[in-house]
Amino acid sequence: MKILIAEYAGFCFGVKRAIETAYQEIEKNKKGKIYTLGEIIHNPLVIDDLFKKGVKVIEEKDLEKLSKGDKLIIRTHGVSKKLYDFLTEREVEIIDVTCPFVKKVQNIVYEYYNKGYSIIIVGDKNHPEVIGVNGWCDNTAYVLNSIEEAKKMPQLKKACAVAQTTLIEKHWEKILEVINTKVEDLIFFNTICDATQKRQSAAEELAKKVEVMLVIGGKHSSNTQKLKKICERNCKNTFHIEAPKELTLDMIKEHEIIGVTAGASTPDYVIEDVLKRIKILKGEDKNE
């Protein structure tokens, strides 16, 4: 039997940094409560573990309940400027793990908005990252996610366009072409982070070579669902599992070349546990 792991699988740089920081804060914390604003990642195993260690999830509407000395972890997606100001006023300790790539987008938007440019964000208006970025230009951005939406945009004198970090390059390019016809003086920044693209391409390549493909990740993680779809197109025996125990012998017993990939919210230890379970089920590890 051969187990092949996709070249890029699991945590990206930003998520890894965020989770490591959360665990370091738990170690350091002597008093005060630790919260994360929304789930730090879409992985119930990690959320449960953090909860057991005293980290609670709080939603934006409940932030009023925080008081001086409480700690709030701001996740990789980042938040609006208004929210930072609100937390600072309440003397909440901010542990900011906004991904540096997202921070860069926020800084660009803030700078050009203050220089008098209209702001255009290409991305999903409901995505927390886009909501946060829009909060650096007083929520005045034109948020576009399709050519149709771009065509409906009014003519602008000068504007600055940025991309949601997880956009697909081609999608951005097509929409940007339309935006170009709508703005007299356009400055744009391709702020796409290639972590998602690399993970998807690696999964696609691997799925073509194997007999069965295992996609590990949270059931509600959209990037994991996307990986599953990509793998299904290239390998008919594709299974999405959240936890190692979901892997059954039936899934792999007929196959000798097994591929493994994992969504951005899957920790390394879960991937390793799945690898161990494959070996146990196939009778190549007798240590259970």
Ligand code: SF4
């Ligand atoms: S996908 Fe890219 S931008 Fe998003 S958290 Fe990961 S490294 Fe940062």
